[in-house]
Amino acid sequence: MVYYVCWLFLAPIASMIPALQQSIQTFVVVYITLIIVGELSAGTVYQHFFGVANSLFVVAYLIFSLNSATVSMTYQGVVLMVDLRLFLVIAMLLGLLGLGKSMLQAINFASKKAEQTPI
């Protein structure tokens, strides 16, 4: 839902950046796939592994897609540059927070499993 709403705003800019649409679609597809696979493995420790993988994917995707965190494009002889460093830092912190949450969930799951296992 968020993707479709945001795409309404980004559509005019996508015409200036040819790779933007494909890049965002790739991210959405992989992200949703990891969520679906995680839900399919619900009740197992693999659910949390996929959660960790999801968070790592978000962080890695941001780093590789934004390169030096400055996006440059040329339009009709004018060079437009957007500095997304602060955005990248905040997004990475949120990604790491998600990673920490997934690891806590995995630890919580493992500890509950250990409590249930009769000695």
Add this chain to the structure above:
Amino acid sequence: MDIPIKMIDIVTIISWIFLIIFSVSAVYSIKDLTFNFGVSQLGTTSDGKILFSLPIEIANKGYYNVGLFNVTTIVLAENSSVIAEGSTLIPTIGKGETVTVLHNMTFDVAHLLQFNQSYLFNDTQLNTVESVSMRLGGFIPVQASGNFSIPWGAPLYNFKLGEPQYTVLNFTHMQVTVPMSFDNHATVDITGEAQIRMYNSTNELVGFDRIDIEALQHSHYGGNLRLYAVTSSVTQTGWFELRLQIGLFNYGPVVIPYG
């Protein structure tokens, strides 16, 4: 541990939604930032420089304030040296506000002539780098820049000194007339004076004259420099020394041999 995990989950999701919506809407706001350029004005400063003023109207119809709005113009000579530079800064343009500023740039013709005196006599194009930078929502720095050319009109285009005309006034003195003409292709009026000195073959100063020059922008100037010399001092060969002292620049001395 379930409750803290849930809390972290909720905070993360809400933060992501806010971050994405803010970033997308901030970048989208760029298209609601409009610029209108007024008619540029040219004048001269008290220290003899050309002042270029361009009124710019900026309308912020986006969702957020625009911070640190800066317009910078850099004019470059042929060898990429900086001839002139001007910068205008607006600390904040509020949401829904329209701001009009004067973008000023001073242009030192004397400094330009240090790079190449042909700028006095030849029309050309000057390379200009224009850049606009701002912070969307005080958070996302954005910069747009482009290279342009602006025409340079030579103030002394087609500068000519005609052949000296000698007229005997009486038994002792003669009049030497040197016609001078040029086309002022510059966008400013030229006012100043021309001085001419006549020397004979023994380096003796035999005559001197000065005339006021007034040439409107994009107009032709024609005038005569008249020296009164003692006939006995004038030799078959010698030279004229011409100097131009215009408010914006000085030119010369130019040595023109005769004979």
